[in-house]
Amino acid sequence: MKIILDQFPDLNDKQIIQLSSLKNIYETWNSKINVISRKDIENIYIRHILHSLSIAKFIKFKRDATILDLGTGGGFPGIPLAIIFPDSNFILVDSIRKKIAVVDEVVKELGLKNINSEWSRAEDLDYSYDFLVTRAVAKMPTLINWSKGRFNNYSFHDIENGIIALKGGDIDDELNGISEKKILDIKNIFDIQYFCDKKIVYVPSSII
Numbered sequence: 001m002k003i004i005l006d007q008f009p010d011l012n013d014k015q016i017i018q019l020s021s022l023k024n025i026y027e028t029w030n031s032k033i034n035v036i037s038r039k040d041i042e043n044i045y046i047r048h049i050l051h052s053l054s055i056a057k058f059i060k061f062k063r064d065a066t067i068l069d070l071g072t073g074g075g076f077p078g079i080p081l082a083i084i085f086p087d088s089n090f091i092l093v094d095s096i097r098k099k100i101a102v103v104d105e106v107v108k109e110l111g112l113k114n115i116n117s118e119w120s121r122a123e124d125l126d127y128s129y130d131f132l133v134t135r136a137v138a139k140m141p142t143l144i145n146w147s148k149g150r151f152n153n154y155s156f157h158d159i160e161n162g163i164i165a166l167k168g169g170d171i172d173d174e175l176n177g178i179s180e181k182k183i184l185d186i187k188n189i190f191d192i193q194y195f196c197d198k199k200i201v202y203v204p205s206s207i208i
Contacts, residue, residue, distance in 0.1 A: 052077030
C-alpha cells in the first residue's frame with residue numbers, strides 16, 4: 001500500500017481506507033472464486049491496483065463522466081479508478097458471471113456508490129459513455145469495432161472521448177493502420193520493473 005501512497009499523496013482518508021482494504025477483500029474472495037492468479041495476489045498493489053491507477057496519471061476523470069470498464073474481471077481497472085474518482089460514474093462489465101458476482105461483493109464491502117455492474121458480452125451492450133477503459137481483453141481493432149457509435153458526442157475533458165487500454169508486450173501489429181493514437185510507456189510513469197513492457201494506448205472517438 002505504501003507504493004500507492006507514494007504515487008498518490010493527495011488521497012483522502014476514505015480513499016486510503018478503501019484502497020488499504022482491497023488486498024484482504026480479494027484474498028477472501030479469491031479463496032472462493034479464483035479471479036486473480038494466486039501468484040499475483042501477493043503483488044496485488046503493483047500488478048493490479050497501481051497498474052489500474054496508471055490511467056489516473058494519464059487523465060483526470062471529471063464529475064459526471066461515464067466510464068465503461070470492459071472485461072473488468074475481478075474489477076480492474078474499474079474499482080481502483082472509481083475510488084480515485086468518486087464523482088465519476090463507472091460501469092463494470094464482464095461476460096463471466098462469477099467475476100461480476102465478486103465485483104458486486106467488493107463494491108458492497110467498500111461502500112462504493114459510483115459503480116454499476118453488468119454480466120454481458122461486449123456485443124450485447126447498449127450504453128453510451130465518455131471513455132472505454134480495458135486491460136488485456138481484446139486487440140484494439142476489436143475494441144474499436146465493439147465501441148462504434150457508443151461514445152458520447154460531447155467531450156468535456158482535456159482529451160477527446162475515446163478508448164484507454166492497458167496493454168503489454170509487442171503491440172505494433174494490432175495498432176498498425178490506426179491513424180490516430182497515443183502510446184505511453186508506464187515505466188515512465190512508475191519506475192518499477194514490472195511495468196517495463198506495459199503501455200497505455202489511447203484512441204480518440206473521432207476515428208472510431
